[in-house]
Amino acid sequence: MNLTETRKQSARNWFESLAARIIAAFEALEDAAPAALYPGAPGRFVRTPWARNEGEGGGVVGMMRGRVFEKVGVHVSTVHGAFSPDFAKQVKGATDDPRFWASGISLIAHMRNPHIPAVHMNTRMIVTTQSWFGGGADLNPTLDAARAPDHPDAVDFHARLKTACDGFDPDWYAKYRKWADEYFWLTHRGEARGVGGIFYDHHDSGDWDKDFAFTQSVGGAFLDIYPQIVKRRWNNAWTDAERHNQAKWRGRYVEFNLLYDRGTTFGLKTGGNVESVLSSMPPVAEWP
Numbered sequence: 001m002n003l004t005e006t007r008k009q010s011a012r013n014w015f016e017s018l019a020a021r022i023i024a025a026f027e028a029l030e031d032a033a034p035a036a037l038y039p040g041a042p043g044r045f046v047r048t049p050w051a052r053n054e055g056e057g058g059g060v061v062g063m064m065r066g067r068v069f070e071k072v073g074v075h076v077s078t079v080h081g082a083f084s085p086d087f088a089k090q091v092k093g094a095t096d097d098p099r100f101w102a103s104g105i106s107l108i109a110h111m112r113n114p115h116i117p118a119v120h121m122n123t124r125m126i127v128t129t130q131s132w133f134g135g136g137a138d139l140n141p142t143l144d145a146a147r148a149p150d151h152p153d154a155v156d157f158h159a160r161l162k163t164a165c166d167g168f169d170p171d172w173y174a175k176y177r178k179w180a181d182e183y184f185w186l187t188h189r190g191e192a193r194g195v196g197g198i199f200y201d202h203h204d205s206g207d208w209d210k211d212f213a214f215t216q217s218v219g220g221a222f223l224d225i226y227p228q229i230v231k232r233r234w235n236n237a238w239t240d241a242e243r244h245n246q247a248k249w250r251g252r253y254v255e256f257n258l259l260y261d262r263g264t265t266f267g268l269k270t271g272g273n274v275e276s277v278l279s280s281m282p283p284v285a286e287w288p
Contacts, residue, residue: 038067073279078103093128114246115236134201140194142246164221247286
């Protein structure tokens, strides 16, 4: 096995192991949540394998509809093939050779309690004639008061991501936080999707081991901080008005993912599993 193939396998193994750890952590939260606010049986993930065309890889869709997690998807995929001529022009390193390989994890959690923010995280490795990492994580509160940048959830989420970045380069957090603020922006509304986080793409410092370790650090940071935020907020009772406000911000999430999200476009353009690609859609959303 040559160096590139060894790196591909290492990345794939990490994404799959991270997904397993996150699924276990989320099911543990389902078990431990207070029954008074979250009646019924704890949720469990249903894993559904899928294949891309014939012999071009595939993945596993992991979905749970629980008592705390109203809808959450944790997915892994490893696919390869060739981009269409038009799409190849939009992808780094694919203009002259459209062949690609991609592996990653993606998740989105929509919570039953509007006091618990929704969250998104993904990390991936892509190989064309070049290779790089991408990903990030961002927090999406669904109550107006929680969308303040100095809210404790936002402060702690950003602090944990900063720690993940600072272990590799003191400039990366500011760079990738700014990128997230710009990326997760609803241009047509002139407002942010949430309170941000970090976003990075085409990440290639020239040191693959360092870049892979950084991507692992981002995944580990998410697994560390998000369950803490869930536990911090899950005792807060909610009102019908707060559920309607949650549904409004979920609508904004839909707008972003259908209009601007690169991952949605990449998944659909490369023959990804449609249910997996669109699983980020919330179970309930509202528009005026």
